[in-house]
Amino acid sequence: MASPLFFLCLMLCISYSYQMVLMPLTHTISKTQFNSIHHLLKSTSTRSASRFHRHRQNAVSLPLSPGSDYTLSFNLGSNPSQHITLYMDTGSDIVWFPCAPFECILCEGKPKATKPPNITHSNAVSCQSPACAVAHSSMSPHDLCAIARCPLDAIETSDCSSATCPPFYYAYADGSFIARLYRDTLSMSSLFLKNFTFGCAHTALAEPIGVAGFGRGLLSLPAQLATYSPQLGNRFSYCLVSHSFDGERVRKPSPLIIGRYDGAGESSDFIYTSMLRNPKHPYFYCVGLAGISVGNRTIPAPEMLRRVDGRGNGGVVVDSGTTFTMLPTSLYNSVVAEFDHRVGRVQKRASEVEKKTGLGPCYYLDGLVKVPVVTLHFVGNNSNVVLPRKNYFYEFLDGGDGARRKGKVGCMMLMDGGDVADLSGGPGATLGNYQQQGFEVVYDLEKQRVGFARRQCASLWDNLNSEKS
Numbered sequence: 001m002a003s004p005l006f007f008l009c010l011m012l013c014i015s016y017s018y019q020m021v022l023m024p025l026t027h028t029i030s031k032t033q034f035n036s037i038h039h040l041l042k043s044t045s046t047r048s049a050s051r052f053h054r055h056r057q058n059a060v061s062l063p064l065s066p067g068s069d070y071t072l073s074f075n076l077g078s079n080p081s082q083h084i085t086l087y088m089d090t091g092s093d094i095v096w097f098p099c100a101p102f103e104c105i106l107c108e109g110k111p112k113a114t115k116p117p118n119i120t121h122s123n124a125v126s127c128q129s130p131a132c133a134v135a136h137s138s139m140s141p142h143d144l145c146a147i148a149r150c151p152l153d154a155i156e157t158s159d160c161s162s163a164t165c166p167p168f169y170y171a172y173a174d175g176s177f178i179a180r181l182y183r184d185t186l187s188m189s190s191l192f193l194k195n196f197t198f199g200c201a202h203t204a205l206a207e208p209i210g211v212a213g214f215g216r217g218l219l220s221l222p223a224q225l226a227t228y229s230p231q232l233g234n235r236f237s238y239c240l241v242s243h244s245f246d247g248e249r250v251r252k253p254s255p256l257i258i259g260r261y262d263g264a265g266e267s268s269d270f271i272y273t274s275m276l277r278n279p280k281h282p283y284f285y286c287v288g289l290a291g292i293s294v295g296n297r298t299i300p301a302p303e304m305l306r307r308v309d310g311r312g313n314g315g316v317v318v319d320s321g322t323t324f325t326m327l328p329t330s331l332y333n334s335v336v337a338e339f340d341h342r343v344g345r346v347q348k349r350a351s352e353v354e355k356k357t358g359l360g361p362c363y364y365l366d367g368l369v370k371v372p373v374v375t376l377h378f379v380g381n382n383s384n385v386v387l388p389r390k391n392y393f394y395e396f397l398d399g400g401d402g403a404r405r406k407g408k409v410g411c412m413m414l415m416d417g418g419d420v421a422d423l424s425g426g427p428g429a430t431l432g433n434y435q436q437q438g439f440e441v442v443y444d445l446e447k448q449r450v451g452f453a454r455r456q457c458a459s460l461w462d463n464l465n466s467e468k469s
Contacts, residue, residue: 021191021232021257021258023189024073024255025071071088072086072088077119077122085113086209087210088256089321090443092213093214093283095213095220098113098204100115100116100117104207105204107204119200123182124164124182124183125181126160126162127147128144129181131181135219136165136166148164148166149163191225191228196224197224211321214320217283232259234444235260236442237441237442240437241461242391242438255457257464269454270453273449273450274288274379275287278308284317287316288380289429292331293375294374297338298375299334305331317427317429317431325413325430325435326429327416327429328428332415332416333416343371347369348363348364350363350409353398360412371393374392376435390438392412395410413435437457438456440457
């Protein structure tokens, strides 16, 4: 979790006439629950795959996986205010967290919230509130009032405002929770948002920490900020400081920029691609992918990755909550074949490491290793994003075994998402946060586009803070 230094930074970050709020995203790797880097990578790759498949099943998205957990913090209520730390997630659209008393089943060995807040002074949301209908997947207010056991005569006369919103249920790939909706004051930096709506969970299965949803929904954090200031709600960006899985902690915070700062969206170094509307998953940030280059060879993407059809199938989700990029099998195999053709000729394939980590191809590295440049070609004019080497090829020290000495290993950090024809529909691929490191990624809701610009993210944090002082 965040150190006192980060909490102090949070309180000192000042908004520019409410056009911009700067917050630190804290990244922590908890290695205590993993007995090796193989175990950590395997857990992360498995969670990435599970989250991708849940995306395609019209289910609520997963929180960030161990090893890639970016968290943000804010204060809730007043007299006294309570500090809340949550995962930041662009793949979901509601803010929820554990509340006291809180019971979490099968949460042994998982990171836990420092102290679940007490919400006795928060106001329960009425079953007639639009927020209640949103949390219950567009059920009508009358249905919600009936579930809340409002008397029939009160329902008929639309006079059941005192009936509170019934609990709602979220199911994840490996956990779930039940929560109620409440409202209270949220404060971040110098901004105070009254009537902030959030989910309060007293019971959960394998989900001990809450999520700040940044998706395209009415209850997401950006959408609620938009009710206070349109400048804050129509644009946000983050810049993820690069990390490695063999390090305990990234010391520098990753800047989360809510709203607009000078030059943010209009800077010439941003590469933009249009957002695609997804009728089945309306809270996703979907974009089109035209192809992927490995070295000087461009591999065209399947047609379904370029657009989203009327049933919500296709496109690529830009997701802060998935670690590794997931590609459909046909595209993944073509990328791997080209990559292996260039690297496998001089480096020995590390098949045992692939089995242990869930990643591939992996190689035993001998001396200086030349790997081809990987470029993502998004739909649009000049929408080509060149990935830094460390964003797609991870090198680490392998412990070896009885037959082999300890040595350096490198693995490609893209994953096979499966044959999309065999799945139930939904996004065709996911752009994970590991591939987003070292870029400022801007979500421009006003112009319906996503932008990428290479940045020194730690320096960006320092520069924005120095500009405020």
